[in-house]
Each structure stands twice: as C-alpha cells, then as structure tokens.
Amino acid sequence: MFELFGVSAGLLGLFVAFGVLIGILFGFFGMGGSFLVTPALLVMGYPSRVAVGSGLAFVFGTSVIATLKHRDLGQVDYKLGVSMIIGTTVGLEVGKEIVLYLETLGLAGNIISVTYVLLLGGIGLFVTYEALNRGDGDSDGGVSHDVDADADIDADDIPEIAKKIQSYSLPPMITLRGGIQVSLWMVLLVAFVTGLLSGFLGVGGGFIRMPALFYLIGVPVPIAVGTDLFEIMFSGGIGSFLYAQSGGVDLSIVVPLLAGSALGARVGSAATSIVNEDEIKIYFGLMLLLGALAVAVRQAGDYLGMGVLDYVSLALILGSALMVSGAVLYSAVKSIRAPASAGSMAD
Template identity: 50%
Template sequence: MEILGLSLGLLVLFVSFGFMVGVLFGFFGMGGSFLITPTLLLLEYPASVAIGSGLAFYFGTSVIAVLKHYDIGQVDYKLGAILFVVLSVGIELGSRLVFGLEALGIADLVTGVAYVVLLAGIGALFLRRAYNLDDDLDEAVDDEDTVDDEEIPPIAQKIQSYTVPPMISLSSGGRASAWTITGAGGSVGLISGLIGVGGGFIRMPVIYYLIGTPLTAAVGTSLFAGLFSGAFGTFTYGMSGSVDLTVVSLLLVGSALGARIGSAATTIVDEDEVIVYFGLMMVFASVGIGLSELANWLGTGALDLVSVLLLVGSSFAVALMILYQVFTSINADETSTQPNPDSGD
C-alpha cells in the first residue's frame, strides 16, 4: 500500500526520523542536513534532491525551533542579525576557496578531512567542558556553594575582558567586541562554504565559547542566524526542482513536535548533560563521516552503510536520552508537588 507515492514503511520512517532530528535540532541549535542528506542518499535519492530536501527541512525546522526559543526568551536577535551578515560573506569566500581547491584536484580530500577534524574537535571540546563542570560541581558541594547554569565558559570570559571598540551589548547582559563577532562569524561562514553544510554544529559552539552567551541563548541565537541561510538555500534548490516536497513535508510533520520538545528541554535538562550529549554526538558523527570517506577511498559500499547507520543510530540514541531526561524531570516535579498522604495536622 502506498500513500503520497511512498510505502507505509517509508512514510513511518520519515515521520519518526523527522521527530528525532527535530528533538536534536531544537535542543542543540544545529541543522539536520548532515543527518537528513546521507540518509536520503542511502535510500537512493539523487544527490541534488538529498541536499535540496535537507536544506528545506533545515529551514522549516528552524522556523519551528526559533518560535519556541522566542517563547522562552532565548534568542539574541541583534547578535543573530550581525552573524547572518558576516556568515554570508564567509560562505561566499568559502565557496570560492572550494573552486580553487577543485582546480588543484584536492577539494574532496580537504573537505572530508576538515569535516572529520571539526566534528571530533568540537566533540572533544564539549566533553572536556563537561568534565570540568563535574569538577566545579564537586568543589561547589564541598564549599556549600551553587554552580550557575548560565555561566559562560572561562575562555569566553577572557575574550570579553578585551574591550576593543566598538562593543556590542548582548541580550544575556554581557558585551562582546564587534571584531570578535565578525571574526567568529566570518570563520564559521568560511568553514560552512568550504564543507558545504549549514554550519549549525560549528555556529552554536562559536557563539558559546568565543562570543560568550549562556548555552541556552547560544542555541536559540544559532538557530536564528541560520534561518535566513536555510531559506536562501531552499529557494536556490527549489527553483531547480531539487526539493522533494513529499519527503520534506513528512519530515516536518514529525519535527514540528520534536523541535518544540527539544527547545523546551534546554530549560529542563542540566547544562552539563547538554554538553555531554552534544560532545558524544559530534564524536560519533566524526567516526561515521570518517568511515564514509574511507569507503569512498576504498571503493566499498559496506563501510558507507556502516557510517550512515552509525550517524543515524547515534542521533536516535541521543534524542532518546534527551526525551528520557525530560520525562524523568517532569515525573520528579509531579512527585514533589503531590501531597503526602501520611502527613497529619
């Protein structure tokens, strides 16, 4: 039996996969194109359709997630607008760099290595940050103090201490130099243009570690900054007929709920757990993409299949961990608010 030209199995797969990616998207503030695109390629969709549909999904989920982050006040619109401008310039420079590397015949090698190194490096950075947070929490317990979940990383505090005008006020209350924002955003755009992704998995850590916003605000602002680039990419591929509206619609049906749950989860799940999940996901993604590059080099499809299964499987596992933490927190709150039947007057 087919519905909308797809088998029932594929229909359920797209809706459920959209839900899981939506949870991750709303929670981490990164796009789903690096998850959606390889999955569609595995299902034998043409490359242009896989990329175009991935971008269209990214744009649609961005709208949903940004609205949720707006509801809970986690978007710095001024910072996001500035980042969008410098990101666009960086992406243009990155695309020109790719053309130059293609002329030298090393574009595929450079982009593949850059992808693996970036994902592994970002994952390791966040896992190290989580380890340091555990140490800080232990010290705080010993000192009978509390740890501020909205505290920005020490490296960002150090960067903010250099007040090089003009200074930009952040919605979180801090200030950052326009030079820092421009340099960080331009670098992310350059890398995005070089490796051909939306850049959410780079953009969010940069906003958090270099510009210095709290983690929850970094997620919302990252989503907002990437919203416009997703719209432009969707329009470009859509004009050439490279967007499968049926697939995108099914993915968005699932992600509409998932993205709002993921966005809301950032206010429920502890910061150190957010960092651990993000770090683990980036490390697994690095391994998966590394295997994909190795498969291309060896000319075997078996490793390519393993890489996609690793990438998608780790994403489902992390999304389930997030949902488990949300339900556990909700149940704990309900239990604590229920009256004790054994208590007397």
Template identity: 75%
Template structure:
C-alpha cells in the same frame, strides 16, 4: 490516501519517525538537520541534488518551528543573530573561493573530508571534555537582573570580552562584547562553513558560547534564528531547479513539528553541562560516521555506506532518547520538590 506523491506508507512512517528524532536534536542543539538527513537520503539512493535540496527545505521548516519555541522561552538574541548572519555570509563567500581553488587543483575531496572529520571530532572532544570537568554541573548562574555569573563564562570568552573596541554590544545574559569581535567570530565560522560545504550549526553553537560567552540555550536559539535565513535561501534556490521532493519533506516536517518543540523546551530543563555532553557525543558519532563513509569510498566498499547510515541513525536515536529522558527526569524532580510545599500550604 495511502500514498503521498508516490511514496508508500512504510516510507511515510520512516520519514515521520526520522523527522521526530531530528526535530528533537535540532530544537535542542540548533543543528543536526542536513548533517543527518542528507547522508541518509544519499544512502537510500536519492540523487545528490534532491538529497541536498530536500534536506535544506526540511532544515528551513524545522528551524522556523524550533526558533518560535526558543523565542517563547526568551532564548533568541535577534541583535546577535543579525550580526552573525552578516559575518558568516562574508565568511562563506571566502570559504567557497578556497574550496573552488582546491577543486581546481584536484585536492578538494581529500582535504575537505579529512578537515571535516578532524573538525567534527575535535569540537566533539573539546566540548565533551570541558563539560565533564565543568564543576558542579549546575549550569550557568544568573543574578537578580538576569546577568551571567562571571565565573561561569569560558576563559576564552572572558579574554575576548576584555578587548574594548567600540562600539560595545550588550547581549542577552548581560554579556558585553565588541561589535568587531562578534563579526570576526562570525566571519571565521562562516569561512569554515563555506570551505566544508556544511550549514555550520555544529561550529556556530559552540562558538557563540565558548568565544562570545552567551548562555548555551541562547546560543542554540540564536543559531536556529540564523538557520531560518540560510536554510530558507538554500531551499528556495534548490526548489527553483526542482530539487526539493515534497514527498520527503512533508513527512519529515510532520515528525519534526513535535520533535523541535520538545527539543527546544528541553533546553530550559536539562543542565547546561549535560547539553554540552550530549552535543559532544553527537559530534563524535557524526565524525565516526563520516570517516566510515569516506573509507568506504576509498576502498570501494559500498557496505560501509550502510554502516555509516546505521551509525547516523543510531546516534540520532541514542542522543534524542537521552535528551528526552533527561528532560522527563528534571520534570519529575521539579514535581517531587513542589509537592511537599503544596501539601504544607494546605
């Protein structure tokens, strides 16, 4: 069968390849799905509801695949994930109210666009700067019981963990933090997600590390666990109105099924500081792409939409390639270190 539901072979190959790239990013960062897919579909000419609905369906499928791989690696904190879901859900509702008010007074488009670019770029600069000055590049160290070395916990997270408001929760890596502070962080990230109208993975993942103090791989895995629920609900609602196009979703998922597992596996190989650098670069390029698109809308220059799409696709290709290369290098280094030991034992 040369076509799937009216989509030609060229588009099938394009969507499958794009799904592979995004799957690597999704499994590695715990974000990048709708952030990349929805703008690409819009520029390709799909209706907004189809672009959003199909993007959410893809996010749901990919997050399930990636979460299962992170679960196998012991990088999902279910207790923290459920608490974050509760807090972010409340925050999203409040954020939506703020957005609706801005729509009522006619300022939503401008404020949301500017806030999105500033937040995306700001987090990108912060994460990249912190990673580059992060010291020995060895990632987070754990003791014999699997607990994080206190010197590797971000200063902000140390401050938050120092507030002892019962009940206290013990999370993966030996992190201990107040239940109320977890819910507060979750509410704040949900508030931003609801206000900006985005999934919020690029907000939650750094918040889990820098504010709560869990290791980066666990932050990624737990964020993906949350996205299973939010993506599932969103895609179900859009599917009810016929806005999920399976001819888009199926080839995307075919590519991401491999990519998500590769990306998730790479988190256990690549240094944590490198993960943060790649994450920061991804956000910075995303901020540039969104800014170019918004400028194109203001100046009525459709060509800038295409430039924005090229930046998005280029960012996906660049960062996923860097992730794959780093993981391969780590595997080769591990093999070269184990080879002399094996020869000696013989």
C-alpha cells in the same frame, strides 16, 4: 498499497519517525539537522541535488518553528543575529571560493573530509571533556538552559576565551542580551570564521556556530541556541530557494519530515527546562565523535571502493542520533518522575 503524494505510506511513516528523532535533537541543542538528513537521503538513493536541497528546506522549516519557540521565551538576540548573518555570508562566499579552487587542483574531497573529521571530532572531544570535568552537576563554569535572558550574566559563567575576546574594546562596541559588551568586529570575525568553515564543509554550521557563540563571545547557552536558529532560518531559506530553482527540493520528503520534527522539537525544547544539561552534553559530545567516525568510514569506503561502508557510516549517524535523543527523553522522564524536583517543573 496506500500512497500519498506518490509516496508509500511506509516511507512517509519512516520520514515522520526520522523527523521526530531529529526534532528532539534540534529542539534541545538547536543543531543537528543537516548533518543527519542529507547523508540519510544520499544512502537512500536520492540524487545529491535533491538530498542537499530537501535537507536545506527541511532545516529551514525546522528552524522557523524552533526560532518562534525561542522567540516566545525571549532567547533570540536580533542584534547579534543580524551581525552574525553579515559575517557568516562573507565567510560562506570565501569558503565556497576555497572549495572551487581546491576542486581545480583535484584536492577538494579529501581535504574537506579530513577537515570535517578533525573539526567534528575536536569539538566532540572538547564538549565531552568539559562535561566530564564538571560532572558534579553544579553550575561552575556552565550556564543553565533556563537562564533569564535579560538578567546580567555572572562573570564566572563566561568562558576564559570569551572574557579575553570581550576585553578588546575596538569600537563600535555592542551590548548583547545578558549585559555582555563586545566589539562588533569580534562578532563579525567569529561569524566570518564560522561561515568560512560552514561554506567550506557544505554544512548548516550549527554545530560550529552555537559553541562559538558560547565559548568565544560568552553568550549564554539558551540565547546562543535561539540566535543560531534565527541565523539558520535565513541561511536555510536562501539555500533552499537556490536549490528549488533547479528542482532540488522534494516536498514528498520535506513535508513528512517536518511534520515529525515539529513534534520532536516540542519535546526537545520542553526537555531543556527539566534535564541536567551536563548529563546530556556527554552524549552530545559522543554523538559528534561518532559523526566524525561516520565521515571517516564513508571516506574510507570511497577510497577503497567499498559501498557497504556507506551503510556503516549511515548506521553510525542514525545510531548516535537515536542514542542522544533517547538519552534526552530518558532524562526528561526521570526528572518528571523524581519527587524532589516536582516543584520546579512547571512550564
């Protein structure tokens, strides 16, 4: 059978196809990499070190591509990004220390899984609820994906919690893209909390940080996505370097996955300008809920000693990812075919 880099053509094709799927999600939402790749590699039988290390290297490569794309569109706020990196790094360290402490008590696995399920499920419920409650497609309370990054943001588009956080004028104040003024301490605090959760749960944290940037700081969605990717680029780069030192990065996994995801990310990010965001948010919320269910199923499998539940968990994760990326593609094709919107589809 044909082999490349010691890997069969079939497996390479599978990695490329899987990469396309993840790339669509990553390009559209700016998140969804690590929580899909690592569990899939673990179930395929790769050692934890290789699954996590290769997952991180893949997320690093994908975020480089996606950040370059968002930079071209003016959707990266570097000032916010650097402030977030500082707060997140401290939070990551504290999160890691909590995990180490819980490990000495023998409680780490269970507490992490329960927190993961509650957090993922909670955010999923919140996103779905929000999207369903403004299903009429108008912009009330929402922010369009193709907003002008340098235009001042409409006060109605800022979530209530973000308005409250912006009202604390503890110096130094910083001005973000969209004319938002917020205390640097608030940005560092949000970054610290998201970093802490990310370090505690052992995930990239895009699914925590992107909603936090929008709902807590009031950053418009496209800039929240672009800035989050900028930050993931650094954390992914450092993380993959650390794992690569102990042989945890397998290029026969990363290279084909990245080749697929770069193509998928093109499709996903192109879809952001033509797809109704609220429509997709419902699917995205459902994907998070199914992700929470998948973790719960895996944990139940570990507890009951039923290995088959690992496969059920993986099927749930892959199925939900396929459903959401399919919904993005379907909505994009529908929008292109709709004659009424034909004039607004130019790149």
